[in-house]
Amino acid sequence: MRFAVAQSGGPTAAINASLAGVYEAAMDIRRKLASEGSSEQIEIFGVLHGVQGLLDGRLIDLSAYLSDPMKLALLKKTPASALGSCRFRLPDPEKDDAKYRKLLEVLTEHRIDALLYIGGNDSMDTVAKLSAWLTKQGSSIRVIGVPKTIDNDLVGTDHTPGFGSAVKYLMTTVQEILRDCSVYQAQSVTIVEIMGRDAGWLTASTCLLRRNGEHSPHYIYLPEANFTVKQFLSDVREALKTNRSVVCAVSEGVSPPDADLFRSGVNDEFGHAYLSGIGKYLEKQVAKEIGCKVRSIELNIMQRCSAHIASYTDLLEAERCGIHAGWLAYSGMTGVMVSMQRNENAYNYEITYGEFPAAETANQIRKFPAEWITPEGNQVSDAAIRYYLPLIQGEVYPDMHNGMPVHFLFE
Amino acid sequence: MRFAVAQSGGPTAAINASLAGVYEAAMDIRRKLASEGSSEQIEIFGVLHGVQGLLDGRLIDLSAYLSDPMKLALLKKTPASALGSCRFRLPDPEKDDAKYRKLLEVLTEHRIDALLYIGGNDSMDTVAKLSAWLTKQGSSIRVIGVPKTIDNDLVGTDHTPGFGSAVKYLMTTVQEILRDCSVYQAQSVTIVEIMGRDAGWLTASTCLLRRNGEHSPHYIYLPEANFTVKQFLSDVREALKTNRSVVCAVSEGVSPPDADLFRSGVNDEFGHAYLSGIGKYLEKQVAKEIGCKVRSIELNIMQRCSAHIASYTDLLEAERCGIHAGWLAYSGMTGVMVSMQRNENAYNYEITYGEFPAAETANQIRKFPAEWITPEGNQVSDAAIRYYLPLIQGEVYPDMHNGMPVHFLFE
Numbered sequence: 001m002r003f004a005v006a007q008s009g010g011p012t013a014a015i016n017a018s019l020a021g022v023y024e025a026a027m028d029i030r031r032k033l034a035s036e037g038s039s040e041q042i043e044i045f046g047v048l049h050g051v052q053g054l055l056d057g058r059l060i061d062l063s064a065y066l067s068d069p070m071k072l073a074l075l076k077k078t079p080a081s082a083l084g085s086c087r088f089r090l091p092d093p094e095k096d097d098a099k100y101r102k103l104l105e106v107l108t109e110h111r112i113d114a115l116l117y118i119g120g121n122d123s124m125d126t127v128a129k130l131s132a133w134l135t136k137q138g139s140s141i142r143v144i145g146v147p148k149t150i151d152n153d154l155v156g157t158d159h160t161p162g163f164g165s166a167v168k169y170l171m172t173t174v175q176e177i178l179r180d181c182s183v184y185q186a187q188s189v190t191i192v193e194i195m196g197r198d199a200g201w202l203t204a205s206t207c208l209l210r211r212n213g214e215h216s217p218h219y220i221y222l223p224e225a226n227f228t229v230k231q232f233l234s235d236v237r238e239a240l241k242t243n244r245s246v247v248c249a250v251s252e253g254v255s256p257p258d259a260d261l262f263r264s265g266v267n268d269e270f271g272h273a274y275l276s277g278i279g280k281y282l283e284k285q286v287a288k289e290i291g292c293k294v295r296s297i298e299l300n301i302m303q304r305c306s307a308h309i310a311s312y313t314d315l316l317e318a319e320r321c322g323i324h325a326g327w328l329a330y331s332g333m334t335g336v337m338v339s340m341q342r343n344e345n346a347y348n349y350e351i352t353y354g355e356f357p358a359a360e361t362a363n364q365i366r367k368f369p370a371e372w373i374t375p376e377g378n379q380v381s382d383a384a385i386r387y388y389l390p391l392i393q394g395e396v397y398p399d400m401h402n403g404m405p406v407h408f409l410f411e
Numbered sequence: 412m413r414f415a416v417a418q419s420g421g422p423t424a425a426i427n428a429s430l431a432g433v434y435e436a437a438m439d440i441r442r443k444l445a446s447e448g449s450s451e452q453i454e455i456f457g458v459l460h461g462v463q464g465l466l467d468g469r470l471i472d473l474s475a476y477l478s479d480p481m482k483l484a485l486l487k488k489t490p491a492s493a494l495g496s497c498r499f500r501l502p503d504p505e506k507d508d509a510k511y512r513k514l515l516e517v518l519t520e521h522r523i524d525a526l527l528y529i530g531g532n533d534s535m536d537t538v539a540k541l542s543a544w545l546t547k548q549g550s551s552i553r554v555i556g557v558p559k560t561i562d563n564d565l566v567g568t569d570h571t572p573g574f575g576s577a578v579k580y581l582m583t584t585v586q587e588i589l590r591d592c593s594v595y596q597a598q599s600v601t602i603v604e605i606m607g608r609d610a611g612w613l614t615a616s617t618c619l620l621r622r623n624g625e626h627s628p629h630y631i632y633l634p635e636a637n638f639t640v641k642q643f644l645s646d647v648r649e650a651l652k653t654n655r656s657v658v659c660a661v662s663e664g665v666s667p668p669d670a671d672l673f674r675s676g677v678n679d680e681f682g683h684a685y686l687s688g689i690g691k692y693l694e695k696q697v698a699k700e701i702g703c704k705v706r707s708i709e710l711n712i713m714q715r716c717s718a719h720i721a722s723y724t725d726l727l728e729a730e731r732c733g734i735h736a737g738w739l740a741y742s743g744m745t746g747v748m749v750s751m752q753r754n755e756n757a758y759n760y761e762i763t764y765g766e767f768p769a770a771e772t773a774n775q776i777r778k779f780p781a782e783w784i785t786p787e788g789n790q791v792s793d794a795a796i797r798y799y800l801p802l803i804q805g806e807v808y809p810d811m812h813n814g815m816p817v818h819f820l821f822e
Contacts, residue, residue: 011591049596080590087595171815172719179491179818180422180716184498185460212815297711305591308583308720311814392814403722403803404582404623407590 001029001040003329004112005062006047006054008119008126009087009148011080012162013169013307014318016408018118018146019046019083020076021322023066028323029330045110046410050086050119051126055099057106065410076315077398078408079307081118090126093133100133107141114142114329118322120149120160124337125362131335132359145337145358146325148318150304152201155364156356157339161321162304164314164391167205169306170194170299171392174206174249177297178216182245188293189236189286190247192217193279195303200224200368202303203251207380208388216247223253224368225377230258232282233289235378240292254278259285308405312394317351324353337361349390412440412451414740415523416473417458417465419530419537420498420559422491423573424580424718425729427819429529429557430457430494431487432733434477439734440741456521457821461497461530462537466510468517476821487726488809489819490718492529501537504544511544518552525553525740529733531560531571535748536773542746543770556748556769557736559729561715563612566775567767568750572732573715575725575802578616580717581605581710582803585617585660588708589627593656599704600647600697601658603628604690606714611635611779613714614662618791619799627658634664635779636788641669643693644700646789651703661689670696719816723805728762735764748772760801 005022007015023044030042046065048058066072075082093100107115117127124145131143147154150166174192181190194203200222207220218239221227232248239246259281279296286294321338328336336355343350372384398405416433418426434455441453457476459469477483486493504511518526528538535556542554558565561577585603592601605614611633618631629650632638643659650657670692690707697705732749739747747766754761783795809816 007594011594052596078590079587081594084596085594168814172809173713173717175816175818176490176716176718177712179489180712183418183422183492183496185463185495208813208815211813212817295712297713298709300708301588301591301706302584302708302713305587306584307587389813394814395808395811397806397808398583400806402619402622402800403579403805404619405586406623407586 001042001113001330002111003044003114003116003326004047004059004107004110005044005116006050006118007081007083007085008050008117008123009085010304011085012148012150012304013079013165013310014162014314015118015148016078016082017076017315017318018148018161018322020072021319022116022146022326023062023072025323025326029326045112046083049084050088051090051103052086052088053084054106055102057109059110060410071408074399074406075408076319077307077310077396079305082408082410087122089122090129093129097133100130103130104134104137104139112141114144116144116146116325116329118146118148120151121154121361121363121365124154124358127337128335128359128362135334142329142332142334144325144329144333146321147337147339150202151196151199153199153366154361155366156337156361158342158351159340159391161314161318163201164311164317165307166202166303167208167388168311168392169303169309170202170205171208172309173299174217175209175214178214178247181247185244186293187240188245188295189290190245191279191282191294191296192247192249193252193296193298194249195299196223196251197253198223198365200251200253203249204368204372204380204384205388206249207384208392211385211389217249218243218246219248219378220380221248221250221254221378222368222373223251223255224370225373227254227256227377228258229256229282229285233285236286236290250278250282252278308398310396311392312396313391315396320353328355335359412453412524412741413522414455414525414527414737415458415470415518415521416455416527417461417529418492418494418496419461419528419534420496421715422496423559423561423715424490424576424721425573425725426529426559427489427493428487428726428729429559429572429733431477431483432730433527433557433737434473434483435730436734436737440737456523457494460495461499462501462514463497463499464495465517466513468520470521471821482819485810485817486819487730488718488721488807490716493819493821498533500533501540504540508544511541514541515545515548515550523552525555527555527557527736527740529557529559531562532565532772532774532776535565535769538748539746539770539773546745553740553743553745555736555740555744557732558748558750561613562607562610564610564777565772566777567748567772569753569762570751570802572725572729574612575722575728576718577613577714578619578799579722579725579803580714580720581613581616582619583720584710585628586620586625589625589658592658596655597704598651599656599706600701601656602690602693602705602707603658603660604663604707604709605660606710607634607662608664609634609776611662611664614660615779615783615791615795616799617660618795619803622796622800628660629654629657630659630789631791632659632661632665632789633779633784634662634666635781636784638665638667638788639669640667640693640696644696647697647701651701661693663689665689719809721807722803723807724802726807731764739766746770
């Protein structure tokens with residue numbers, strides 16, 4: 001059996017742990033077969049730059065890079081997609097199946113039996129479409145999805161690999177920002193703009209800081225709640241009555257109807273609008289309407305690639321999702337995404353690894369639960385803390401050389 | 412003898428290590444005197460919010476908070492000024508000595524013999540002016556400066572506490588950004604805007620990544636070199652010929668004569684212009700003139716408060732500067748700043764702690780050496796690596812609780 005594994009969509013701190021997991025599953029299966037006296041060979045290839053690279057037949061033999069356990073360990077701690085990524089959407093095969101035929105040709109040429117695709121909503125669309133088309137053609141090639149996104153917005157899984165490390169980075173950094181912002185006697189407002197185009201999971205996670213005794217962020221604004229600039233300014237004025245340093249966490253995805261000047265107007269390949277600048281926009285509003293010292297901070301791509309303060313729980317789960325995907329493919333399944341289910345009845349945090357139809361995940365958004373948003377729409381309730389807390393437990397620190405982290409590179 | 416210690420200016424990851432050092436010096440002196448059978452009492456007070464808080468008599472007894480060794484250890488790892496800070500400039504005493512008289516009154520009232528002031532250029536101006544005025548009044552109260560700034564632009568010292576940790580954060584983060592930016596096949600330009608209003612020390616430090624095998628940043632733009640938007644666009648076009656992902660490190664302090672639209676036009680209390688937006692400005696130029704994918708990243712205040720990836724060397728040196736300041740005060744000196752001198756003849760990195768006239772440091776800027784800038788003005792030579800490398804050695808990771816760092820607070 002020959003596996004191919006690819007990475008897609010935006011990078012995370014955990015996506016390479018999933019890649020390592022898929023490789024480890026292949027090695028496990030190889031050892032299992034050998035111990036059973038089977039003559040079946042197990043090979044595993046990495047596809048460079050996702051489905052786009054697969055169309056060009058860009059495959060590399062992973063064993064050549066990862067058979068050294070030190071390299072494999074380093075890969076797990078390295079941020080961003082080591083194999084490269086793509087943002088690529090397959091067309092409706094009813095209208096145009098040329099790309100599908102090309103993919104089948106490449107997969108057949110390399111005698112691939114299973115394609116494992118690590119990615120988010122858009123990647124699960126690829127998994128769903130390609131697996132369905134291959135099955136329809138009578139091909140036995142399986143396509144399995146491995147969830148990945150810092151946005152935590154995938155349907156069918158308790159949470160997504162990459163999310164926990166992003167939250168841990170956020171908690172660490174926002175807490176440091178709280179220290180920094182409170183040193184002066186003068187009143188100030190700090191606006192922290194946090195990623196999450198369509199769902200507020202990341203922004204809402206800042207409620208976790210309360211668990212460590214912090215009193216801020218004073219307000220948390222999510223795309224799932226109504227948000228107006230007018231209400232924002234009123235909230236800030238209220239908080240300034242009793243606080244020297246007011247800190248607000250704002251999702252990049254909030255869309256105040258009374259402000260639309262901050263949209264960049266540019267769309268990406270999927271028609272998603274590039275959002276940028278709500279923080280800067282609100283900063284200007286505070287300066288103009290309230291007049292106190294104000295600063296906006298965009299945490300930018302550091303939220304998705306800060307492997308140096310990764311969550312051990314997250315990296316471990318990412319790896320286990322990869323391992324599970326390998327075994328699902330070996331068992332003959334196709335068109336599914338690995339899913340994590342939390343055992344809510346267990347005393348301790350417990351995850352069961354299973355599978356979920358990729359077609360039901362594709363192009364859907366799992367929103368932050370409305371019941372965890374306060375009635376005022378500007379804060380998150382303590383109930384969310386119980387959900388978030390297990391995801392950031394444990395630290396993985398980088399291997400260092402010359403005082404700087406060492407990363408794994410396929411080169 | 413009674414010490415008072417205060418913090419001033421922008422926060423750093425190491426400024427509390429210096430505060431802890433001053434406290435430790437006081438305890439050392441107390442133990443020394445006790446062992447000698449002296450009846451002299453040593454007390455140490457913290458001043459909240461720098462000289463501004465001193466004017467209001469806001470002193471706290473540090474022993475009440477720091478006699479617990481666990482608390483003292485936690486303080487050293489906590490970012491930003493735990494005592495609070497200020498941005499305050501004393502007037503020329505020839506013109507207006509009211510504030511000086513008030514300070515003498517408060518210091519006398521609390522029977523303070525020595526004021527230790529941890530800060531940057533502006534704070535050394537306070538040290539120089541206040542010590543000179545006190546001496547002129549016949550007062551025996553000493554004023555000693557402890558250097559602190561992530562900008563590394565203080566005259567009279569090899570480098571400044573806080574700088575090494577900022578560099579270590581930068582290396583870690585920029586390296587992660589390099590991974591993140593290189594995952595796609597499409598060409599892209601990434602502009603990383605780095606702090607340093609007047610000197611390029613921080614931005615230039617990104618040359619260190621070459622020591623770990625990185626090929627970027629492709630260009631490093633400093634306030635010390637000529638910089639035009641025209642040359643920048645020409646550089647980027649050149650690099651795009653041979654690179655998929657082009658990364659530029661740009662100091663917030665560069666001032667291209669062919670672009671002045673990005674200035675905010677606002678000045679701070681010292682008349683310094685608030686700089687903001689050169690990265691965003693250059694991003695728009697690339698989008699307009701070159702048309703490829705482009706992103707700008709402002710590392711913002713995370714550069715100065717990221718204690719979670721602090722340099723052990725930096726924190727240790729910050730602490731030792733604080734200790735040295737305590738002993739200088741005890742010895743009767745005034746009007747000096749602690750300085751670090753590097754023994755260039757030593758085989759290994761060696762620092763000697765000494766003192767330097769605060770008046771010669773105040774309001775001066777130590778620029779990044781012209782001889783370390785390449786003739787093209789867009790890159791830093793390997794000679795700088797030898798200077799930077801010792802400053803980022805060793806890691807200090809935070810104490811964790813609930814998966815989040817724990818900070819020390821005076822409360």
